[in-house]
Amino acid sequence: TCVQAVKEAYDEATDKVDDVKVTELLTERGLIKDKRAMPFVQAFKKRMSQFGAQIAFRRTLPFSEGQVLREILPYLKKSLGLVDVEVLSVEEARQNEGGAGYSKNIIDSSEPGSPAFEYRNV
Known part of the structure; x- marks a missing residue:
């Protein structure tokens, strides 16, 4: 999935996502052809910056x-x-x-x- 690709390209030490690696992973998995993939990745990265990587990767919110x-x-x-x-x-x-x-x-x-x-x- 797109989230898994971002997770694999995420460097916890620098708190950064390697965009090139994300693109490579999405290409390998055949997801790059889906026109929704990259906008989703960008929105997901924004969510990471708002809530932190760990909350974003758990795909939960701190409230109901x-x-x-x-x-x-x-x-x-x-x-x-x-x-x-x-x-x-x-x-x-x-x-x-x-x-x-x-x-x-x-x-x-x-x-x-x-x-x-x-x-x-x-």
Whole structure:
């Protein structure tokens, strides 16, 4: 995966990622052809600088993102004029994938710290 390539190219002593090595690893694994790979790597490196390498590699947040989103549901509904709001984990959304309003692209773009949103007309 892209995260594994970044991890292998990461030097803990200097706290830097060798971009050339990342590109080589992605090429070896056939991931470089995926046009989403490099933007993901750049976003992941930004996440490393924000939260630290160890938190980024664990792919977790120092807080419960789902809980925070659920706590602000009343505000979201009122401020955006929404009839209903659902907060789903990626796993929950994948169970409904292909159903009305459950887009694979939206589900795949969601990651810790960067939730994806989908709006539907009712």
